[in-house]
Amino acid sequence: MALWQGKSKRKPSGGRLVLNRKKRRYEVGREPLLTNLGEESIRMYRTMGGNHKVKMLSAAYANVVDPKNNQVKRVKIITVKSNPANPNYVQRNIMNRGATIQTELGMARITSRPGQDGTINAVLISE
Numbered sequence: 001m002a003l004w005q006g007k008s009k010r011k012p013s014g015g016r017l018v019l020n021r022k023k024r025r026y027e028v029g030r031e032p033l034l035t036n037l038g039e040e041s042i043r044m045y046r047t048m049g050g051n052h053k054v055k056m057l058s059a060a061y062a063n064v065v066d067p068k069n070n071q072v073k074r075v076k077i078i079t080v081k082s083n084p085a086n087p088n089y090v091q092r093n094i095m096n097r098g099a100t101i102q103t104e105l106g107m108a109r110i111t112s113r114p115g116q117d118g119t120i121n122a123v124l125i126s127e
Contacts (some may be wrong), residue, residue, distance in 0.1 A: 003029030035059055035114035037077060037093035042118050054118025062101065062120040064108045077120075078102040095120065 006027040011017050026048060033043075038058035045053045065072045083089040083099040095101060097113045101122060108122035 003031065005029045033057065033115040034089075034092075034094045035096065035120070037080065037095070053116060055116065056114040056118050056120070059095065059114060059120050062103060062108065062110070062122045064103055064105055064122045064124055066105070066124045067126075073105065075103045075105050078104070081107065100125070 004023060004027055006023055009017055033055045035056045036058050040060050041057040043055050043057055047053055061074050062077050063072055064075050079102045080090050080093045080095055081100045081102050085096055095110055095114055097110055099110045101108055105124060107125045109125055110122045112119055112121040114120050
């Protein structure tokens with residue numbers, strides 16, 4: 001099923017809205033890509049104007065910044081500890097923005113959007 005990001009056929013009040021044209025190809029959206037733990041895999045998508053988006057399918061490493069000394073290190077991700085977006089994502093090791101991951105340096109919170117940025121950036125959490 002394709003996602004459509006065009007205008008709704010309903011008004012905010014709930015009444016019908018007569019659209020002045022049909023759906024357009026550029027209004028089609030994509031299903032969300034859920035980044036999980038595993039061997040690094042990315043996918044490139046062409047967008048409007050010949051630009052491109054990099055979507056991350058799976059990742060094994062994260063760029064973690066230590067707020068105490070502002071140093072960034074590329075560290076291995078061990079597991080996903082919590083995910084406020086969906087508790088079931090923890091069991092499936094799915095990572096998105098706001099998820100807490102266990103790394104070699106300790107616990108870190110993801111600050112980037114891996115399904116849209118193509119990378120995992122995180123901030124170390126003081127325990």
